[in-house]
Amino acid sequence: KAGVTQTPRYLIKTRGQQVTLSCSPISGHRSVSWYQQTPGQGLQFLFEYFSETQRNKGNFPGRFSGRQFSNSRSEMNVSTLELGDSALYLCASSRSKGAYEQYFGPGTRLTVT
Amino acid sequence: GENVEQHPSTLSVQEGDSAVIKCTYSDSASNYFPWYKQELGKRPQLIIDIRSNVGEKKDQRIAVTLNKTAKHFSLHITETQPEDSAVYFCAATEGSQGNLIFGKGTKLSVKP
Numbered sequence: 175k176a177g178v179t180q181t182p183r184y185l186i187k188t189r190g191q192q193v194t195l196s197c198s199p200i201s202g203h204r205s206v207s208w209y210q211q212t213p214g215q216g217l218q219f220l221f222e223y224f225s226e227t228q229r230n231k232g233n234f235p236g237r238f239s240g241r242q243f244s245n246s247r248s249e250m251n252v253s254t255l256e257l258g259d260s261a262l263y264l265c266a267s268s269r270s271k272g273a274y275e276q277y278f279g280p281g282t283r284l285t286v287t
Numbered sequence: 288g289e290n291v292e293q294h295p296s297t298l299s300v301q302e303g304d305s306a307v308i309k310c311t312y313s314d315s316a317s318n319y320f321p322w323y324k325q326e327l328g329k330r331p332q333l334i335i336d337i338r339s340n341v342g343e344k345k346d347q348r349i350a351v352t353l354n355k356t357a358k359h360f361s362l363h364i365t366e367t368q369p370e371d372s373a374v375y376f377c378a379a380t381e382g383s384q385g386n387l388i389f390g391k392g393t394k395l396s397v398k399p
Binding site for chain 1: 318319321323329330331332333336338376378380381383384385386387388389390391392
């Protein structure tokens with residue numbers, strides 16, 4: 175089975191711009207979670223989608239949003255980028271919602287200048 | 288909400304020694320506790336997990352123990368090898384059906 179894929183792998187944006195990141199889960203997986211990883215804060219939960227619905231949301235401002243499509247692929251969007259948004263954005267897929275094994279993609283490295 | 292504390296933040300051992308990483312959680316309803324290994328520049332990789340109805344689980348040189356009463360769980364790596372060097376993250380579910388909350392990670396260095 176192919177693993178979780180994310181595109182693009184690297185992005186450089188300037189403050190004020192917006193960005194869209196994409197995540198394709200493992201075939202058959204219906205849940206996608208997004209995390210922000212920074213050296214100081216570790217892995218922080220952004221949101222989780224299951225069956226095109228957002229189940230949970232972490233403590234991030236409304237500039238961070240996401241969606242999930244009928245084929246379980248997910249996108250996250252960050253508007254009005256700030257320097258502090260520079261991070262590795264990871265998505266993880268699992269078979270279903272709740273306490274199931276999550277498998278991570280390679281991440282998208284976002285740099286905001 | 289759930290809070291996961293992980294200790295130590297760095298750990299250095301000699302090849303062949305054992306390594307132990309400990310995590311505590313705050314939500315008594317948490318029921319799933321995975322451990323991830325992240326090598327430099329790579330994605331986190333699930334290495335072992337445990338559910339709240341089990342006290343211990345082993346997979347070759349790796350074991351995880353869970354103490355529900357004390358709300359802590361630990362990762363044990365025996366006969367460490369240089370390729371075990373990585374950052375290890377513990378996590379716990381928020382409630383019984385919630386998202387994962389991660390600890391801040393432990394950087395393990397195994398010296399040959």
